[in-house]
Amino acid sequence: xxxxxxxxxxxxxxxxxxxxxxxxxxxxxxxxxxxxxxxxxxxxxxxxxxxxxxxxxxxxxxxxxxxxxxxxxxxxxxxxxxxxxxxxxxxxxxxxxxxxxxxxxxxxxxxxxxxxxx
Amino acid sequence: xxxxxxxxxxxxxxxxxxxxxxxxxxxxxxxxxxxxxxxxxxxxxxxxxxxxxxxxxxxxxxxxxxxxxxxxxxxxxxxxxxxxxxxxxxxxxxxxxxxxxxxxxxxxxxxxxxxxxxxxxxxxxxxxxxxxxxxxxxxxxxxxxxxxxxxxxxxxxxxxxxxxxxxxxxxxxxxxxxxxxxxxxxxxxxxxxxxxxxxxxxxxxxxxxxxxxxxxxxxxxxxxxxxxxxxxxxxxxxxxxxxxxxxxxxxxxxxxxxxxxxxxxxxxxxxxxxxxxxxxxxxxxxxxxxxxxxxxxxxxxxxxxxxxxxxxxxxxxxxxxxxxxxxxxxxxxxxxxxxxxxxxxxxxxxxxxxxxxxxxxxxxxxxxxxxxxxxxxxxxxxxxxxxxxxxxxxxxxxxxxxxxxxxxxxxxxxxxxxxxxxxxxx
Numbered sequence: 048x049x050x051x052x053x054x055x056x057x058x059x060x061x062x063x064x065x066x067x068x069x070x071x072x073x074x075x076x077x078x079x080x081x082x083x084x085x086x087x088x089x090x091x092x093x094x095x096x097x098x099x100x101x102x103x104x105x106x107x108x109x110x111x112x113x114x115x116x117x118x119x120x121x122x123x124x125x126x127x128x129x130x131x132x133x134x135x136x137x138x139x140x141x142x143x144x145x146x147x148x149x150x151x152x153x154x155x156x157x158x159x160x161x162x163x164x165x
Numbered sequence: 166x167x168x169x170x171x172x173x174x175x176x177x178x179x180x181x182x183x184x185x186x187x188x189x190x191x192x193x194x195x196x197x198x199x200x201x202x203x204x205x206x207x208x209x210x211x212x213x214x215x216x217x218x219x220x221x222x223x224x225x226x227x228x229x230x231x232x233x234x235x236x237x238x239x240x241x242x243x244x245x246x247x248x249x250x251x252x253x254x255x256x257x258x259x260x261x262x263x264x265x266x267x268x269x270x271x272x273x274x275x276x277x278x279x280x281x282x283x284x285x286x287x288x289x290x291x292x293x294x295x296x297x298x299x300x301x302x303x304x305x306x307x308x309x310x311x312x313x314x315x316x317x318x319x320x321x322x323x324x325x326x327x328x329x330x331x332x333x334x335x336x337x338x339x340x341x342x343x344x345x346x347x348x349x350x351x352x353x354x355x356x357x358x359x360x361x362x363x364x365x366x367x368x369x370x371x372x373x374x375x376x377x378x379x380x381x382x383x384x385x386x387x388x389x390x391x392x393x394x395x396x397x398x399x400x401x402x403x404x405x406x407x408x409x410x411x412x413x414x415x416x417x418x419x420x421x422x423x424x425x426x427x428x429x430x431x432x433x434x435x436x437x438x439x440x441x442x443x444x445x446x447x448x449x450x451x452x453x454x455x456x457x458x459x460x461x462x463x464x465x466x467x468x469x470x471x472x473x474x475x476x477x478x479x480x481x482x483x484x485x486x487x488x489x490x491x492x493x494x495x496x497x498x499x500x501x502x503x504x505x506x507x508x509x510x511x512x513x514x515x516x517x518x519x520x521x522x523x524x525x526x527x528x529x530x531x532x533x534x535x536x537x538x539x540x541x542x543x544x545x546x547x548x549x550x551x552x553x554x555x556x557x558x559x560x561x562x563x564x565x566x567x568x569x570x571x572x573x574x575x576x577x578x579x580x581x582x583x584x585x586x587x588x589x590x591x
Contacts (some may be wrong), residue, residue, distance in 0.1 A: 096519055097480030099371055099446040100409035102507070102574075127450075127484060127519075134480060134518035138507055150274040153311060155371060161372025161385065162448035 050085070051091060051159070053110035054078050057152040058159060065116065076135055078109045083128045089117040092124035096131040098158045104138035105150065108155040112163065167345045168395035169258045171237070171338025175265040178297050180217050186332050188479035189339075191265055193299065195327070201324055202301065207317040210304040214546045216268070216283050217297050221543035224281040224300055227577045228269040228315075229322045229404055230415040233262040233329035236399065244400040246381025247320070248327045250502050255346075255396035260333040263340075266296040267329065268416060269322035270547040271303040273374060279410025279577030280539070287539040289578040289587060293417070300546045301325060311372055319405050323416070335382050344429055346393045347538040349439060349467070360470040363440035363492070364394070364424055365460055365487055367411065369406045369477040372446040377414075377477075378406035379443065381390025385452070388561050389444040389459035394425040402416070402443070406477070411533045411574040412505050412582050423584045424473055440467050444489065446482040453485050461492035475503040476581050479533070480518050487519040494523040505530035510572070530581050531588030533574035 051066040053059055054077065069085075071078045079096055086092055091114040098111075099153050114122075130148065143151070174189055182194035195213045199299045199494045202211050216222045230370050239257015244251030249534055256465040268281065281293045288294035303312045303321065315564035347355060370378040377384045379392075379402050392401060402419040427443070432438040444460050447453060474492055476486040483504070502524055506516035512532050549563065578586055 072182070093450055094448050095450060095453070095481040095484060099375060100369070100413070100478040101408075102479065119399075123450075130483075130518050130520075133515065134507075137471065137507075137514040139510070146215070150311075154274060157373030158371055158375070158448055162452075 049115045050090065050113050051110055052078055052081050052113065053083070055108035055152050055155045057111050057156045058110040061156060064127045065114065065130045075103055075109045076098040078111065079128065079132050079135060082111045082113060084130060085113055086124045086128050087120065088115050089120055092127055094159065094162050096128055097134060098162065099154060100152060101151070102138055104141045106155065107143060108152050110155055110159040112159065135153070141145060166256045166393040166395045167343065168256055169341060169343050170398060171258065171260045171341040173260055173333045173485050174339045175262050175338050176300055177217065178265060180491060181213045183564060184332060186336050191262060191329065191332065197327060198328065201328055202321045205317055205321060207306055207309055208303050208321070212302045214300045214302065215297065216300055216546060218295055220283045222283040222546060224268055224270060224298065224546045225279065225549065226270060226272060226280040226547055227281055227410065227448050228271055228273065228318045228407055229324050230417040230577065231267045231326035232417045232420045233265055233326045233333070234400065234420065235260045235330035235334050237334055240503065241399065242260045243327055243330060244323050244403060247378060247403055247485065248323050250582065251380055252401035252429055253396070254276035254401055256466040259399055260330070260336065260338060262329060264296055264328065266293060266298050267296060267326045268293065268298045269303065269318050270298045270300055271314065271318050273315050273407055275317065278412050280571070280575050281304060281481050281577050282542060284539055285540050285542065287576055290573055292578050293584055293587060293588070294341055299325065299329070306499070315405065315407060316486060323403060342376050344395050344398065346395055346438070352437050352439050354508060358432055359435065359437040361439040361468070363426055363442060363464060363467060363469040363472040364435045365442045365444060365464070365472050365474040365489060367444055367446050367476045367482060367489065368402065369482070370588040371481060373409040373412060375387045376405050378405055384445045385447050387445060389442060389456050389463060391463065394441045397422060398423065398480045408429045409478060409574060410577045411579040412478060412530065412583070414583060415578070418578070418581060418583055420587050421585065424475055433577045439469060446476070446478060446485045453488055457485060457488035457492050458490050461496050464493050464498050469498050471499040471501070473501050473503065477582055479507055487521050487524060490524045501526040503528045503530070503582050503584060506532045507534055508532045510534050510536055528584065530584060530586055531575055531579065535573045535574060536570065537573055538568050538570045
């Protein structure tokens, strides 16, 4: 099973058993850093870490799929996750109202589900 | 393909007993329109309003904007595969209610939906402050999922625009324009000395709130393909994209794509508009590789001298944009890319989430992070309740004087990546 790195509880619940879940109990940036660390260890990025036009400072949740298989370091994956982390850091942090949390989880889940056609 | 587009200039929209166009006034029976859209049981209610240029009106959260059009002669009908049967469009005669638009309003997931101000500073950033808008504000039934609500809103807007367009079938247009898109061989024979230029349009296709449909097909399930730009004028491409107001292409943008307009304007003069390619922007990286490979293969096979590539959205599509650019350039075809920027509020950050040395000719639609304060307006159609959740809005951004401070990414069409906007630089 490929590895889903996520901080979205809804995605964790939905994909338990379908993927190996690496749950990150932290902000979106921590998810991207966890992805980068695994990519540096030879996992390949399978979905785009900036999926959706919801900007990194407008959402709290992110789910990214990487390969189960570890091989030689994949340059494209290194480059994409690096750019995504830089892009994320340039957005000023913003308070997101609590009533938006459920919607944001739903959108992240829909994006990753759509990508994986699940 | 040859399409004769007749423009009926609409000076105003009013509610009336009988739906008709008279002396340039679009008169509408609201009850009939209500019956039409409430056929869909997913809606509990709809309210209609009219917003005119210059009025002190704010419309939010905007889902889609659609121009009413009608097929008068020729094959197929408007919005093929969605509202009308699947059939090839793009030839014959089409009437356009120019100056009128249908604007759909409704909370799908509560954020990411745009603002249209009809007056003041905000009006300067959106093209839809210049159209007279029939605004339809929908209330969904309880428990409707975001997927179903998005689909319901999408269809309702198209149904309304279609119905309005039909009122123009027997009206003589005030102006008309003929768009002729020759076959490859005809084009070469007609303009043997002109550079052959193509247009690669990237369509948002990431999933819920981020989808585009071509002849009714969800573009994320398609490979890169080709069509005639005149088909797009007949509604072959429709928007299911609710996200990122500033750079989402509404259906109106597709119907009036300025890249296509400008390529036609130069066609036979400085260039030969030889091909229109559409491709997607999926989340799965293997899809990106496959689609951009296909774009480059098509462009190479068509032996084009240059292509314009426009993207839609931020982040994920930047990767598609750069892949398309790099691979097309590698075939020996020159590219110009159109994007917008997220360069931070001071405009000094890197603009895109991807880059390549081959991307050396770029047109920008502006910096979406630019901050503006929009004055309180007298009337709100829709609700301000979600403004703090809109892309670019800040939590608690509504001032005590009723003004709202937002990044311009909250404004519908402000940094549109087809160039259908008012941002410019000197």
